[in-house]
Amino acid sequence: MLRFITAGESHGPLETAIIEGVPANLPIDIEKINENLARRQMGYGAGNRMKIERDEVRITSGVRHGKTLGSPITLIVENRDFKKWTEIMNAEDVEDGIKKRRTVHHPRPGHADLVGGIKYHFKDLRNVLERSSARETTMRVAVGSIAEQLLEGLGIKVIAYVKALGGVEGKVEGLDLPYDELRQKTDESELKMIDPSIDEEIKAKIDQAKKDGTTLGGVIEVIAKNVPAGLGSYTHWDKKLDAKLVGAMVSINAFKAAEIGDGVEVARRFGNELMDEIAYSEADGFYRLSNHMGGLEGGMTTGMPIIVRGYKKPIPTQYHPLQSVDIYSKEPYKASIERSDITAVPRAAIIGETVIAMELAQAILEKFPHDDYNELIKAVDAYREYAKNPDMWQTEGE
Numbered sequence: 001m002l003r004f005i006t007a008g009e010s011h012g013p014l015e016t017a018i019i020e021g022v023p024a025n026l027p028i029d030i031e032k033i034n035e036n037l038a039r040r041q042m043g044y045g046a047g048n049r050m051k052i053e054r055d056e057v058r059i060t061s062g063v064r065h066g067k068t069l070g071s072p073i074t075l076i077v078e079n080r081d082f083k084k085w086t087e088i089m090n091a092e093d094v095e096d097g098i099k100k101r102r103t104v105h106h107p108r109p110g111h112a113d114l115v116g117g118i119k120y121h122f123k124d125l126r127n128v129l130e131r132s133s134a135r136e137t138t139m140r141v142a143v144g145s146i147a148e149q150l151l152e153g154l155g156i157k158v159i160a161y162v163k164a165l166g167g168v169e170g171k172v173e174g175l176d177l178p179y180d181e182l183r184q185k186t187d188e189s190e191l192k193m194i195d196p197s198i199d200e201e202i203k204a205k206i207d208q209a210k211k212d213g214t215t216l217g218g219v220i221e222v223i224a225k226n227v228p229a230g231l232g233s234y235t236h237w238d239k240k241l242d243a244k245l246v247g248a249m250v251s252i253n254a255f256k257a258a259e260i261g262d263g264v265e266v267a268r269r270f271g272n273e274l275m276d277e278i279a280y281s282e283a284d285g286f287y288r289l290s291n292h293m294g295g296l297e298g299g300m301t302t303g304m305p306i307i308v309r310g311y312k313k314p315i316p317t318q319y320h321p322l323q324s325v326d327i328y329s330k331e332p333y334k335a336s337i338e339r340s341d342i343t344a345v346p347r348a349a350i351i352g353e354t355v356i357a358m359e360l361a362q363a364i365l366e367k368f369p370h371d372d373y374n375e376l377i378k379a380v381d382a383y384r385e386y387a388k389n390p391d392m393w394q395t396e397g398e
């Protein structure tokens with residue numbers, strides 16, 4: 001079983017993750033993890049915090065001579081901003097005086113501030129925002145990057161791009177291909193993804209939001225290619241991989257919806273337009289003539305590309321703050337202004353990519369539980385051959 005936990009406050013000294021269950025002898029490329037961490041920091045509309053941080057991972061256990069040991073892997077990323085925040089972090093929750101003024105007591109609509117305070121008995125809502133902050137996604141990208149490396153050796157590639165930002169469609173050449181062609185063409189080299197940071201229409205929309213003191217959301221799409229058929233299971237509700245993928249996407253801060261394949265659109269269409277017809281070739285085995293189901297049927301992968309979209313709301317913190325209530329005086333007050341992103345959709349694409357990669361790596365290790373990475377590669381290769389040949393499907397003695 002592959003599992004992980006993350007820990008860390010946004011303005012505390014470190015973000016930490018421990019990942020357990022990675023097979024031994026998986027080569028780890030730290031530079032690739034750092035490239036993903038850098039991608040999470042980029043993008044037009046990112047706030048000033050991203051100019052301060054330079055996220056670089058340090059691995060302090062579980063890897064030796066560039067390969068995993070099979071033991072828990074600890075990853076840490078420094079919060080550079082910590083040094084400047086020590087005094088604020090040490091401010092206490094008191095009724096009056098200067099210290100109270102350093103606490104957060106005007107909860108922001110749309111953020112975790114108010115409900116977190118009620119739930120955990122905090123009057124200083126900083127205790128909530130420190131952990132509810134999307135700073136935590138640094139570690140989700142770090143552990144998901146290890147998952148990506150595990151998948152890559154099995155020929156599985158996960159990519160993500162911004163599909164829309166603030167209602168403006170992102171431009172990706174090649175994605176209007178029929179799905180059987182797309183199935184062959186989801187490598188970054190073949191799909192030209194146009195970075196929203198250089199799309200003039202999207203940039204103008206972000207500039208407008210900034211000018212108006214407000215924020216924007218958007219849509220990201222994740223595609224996983226060459227995933228073997230049969231990950232996940234129809235046998236029990238909590239084994240269904242479609243549910244896990246949607247859950248993983250919505251677990252990212254500010255994501256309010258996720259969908260697979262044609263998603264919500266399927267509710268409007270006739271069945272004969274949507275079911276992905278089945279074909280066979282000796283080279284490829286079974287495949288589909290379309291991919292409306294986004295690579296999942298019965299909670300299992302079909303072998304077609306997995307397509308998951310996530311819908312992100314605008315950033316809650318507004319520079320023209322919204323109506324709120326002072327939790328000391330209970331009087332109406334404008335919500336706190338915390339330094340903030342205008343949009344984090346470009347940054348969220350890599351988060352989506354890596355959380356989906358982690359779910360797929362978990363599903364792989366559930367189906368192929370191996371201690372050694374080379375054993376795992378062999379098992380997956382053998383299974384791919386088996387899946388192509390129905391003559392082999394019967395169990396011995398049948």
Ligand SMILES: Cc1cc2nc3c(=O)[nH]c(=O)nc-3n(C[C@H](O)[C@H](O)[C@H](O)COP(=O)(O)O)c2cc1C
Nearest residue numbers: 111112132133134253254315316317340341344347
């Ligand atoms: C990459 C990323 C960056 C974010 N940056 C901010 C930010 O600067 N300010 C803010 O108020 N919310 C930001 N958010 C969103 C909040 O973390 C999120 O809305 C909050 O934790 C409440 O959770 P919910 O929106 O999932 O209900 C960001 C989210 C992501 C994914």
Ligand SMILES: C=C(O[C@@H]1CC(C(=O)O)=C[C@@H](OP(=O)(O)O)[C@H]1O)C(=O)O
Nearest residue numbers: 047049132133134135253338339340341
């Ligand atoms: C720190 C990150 O994002 C933060 C997520 C976030 C929030 O409320 O979610 C609020 C902001 O934090 P700060 O007030 O320190 O600027 C963002 O910068 C990050 O992505 O690494």
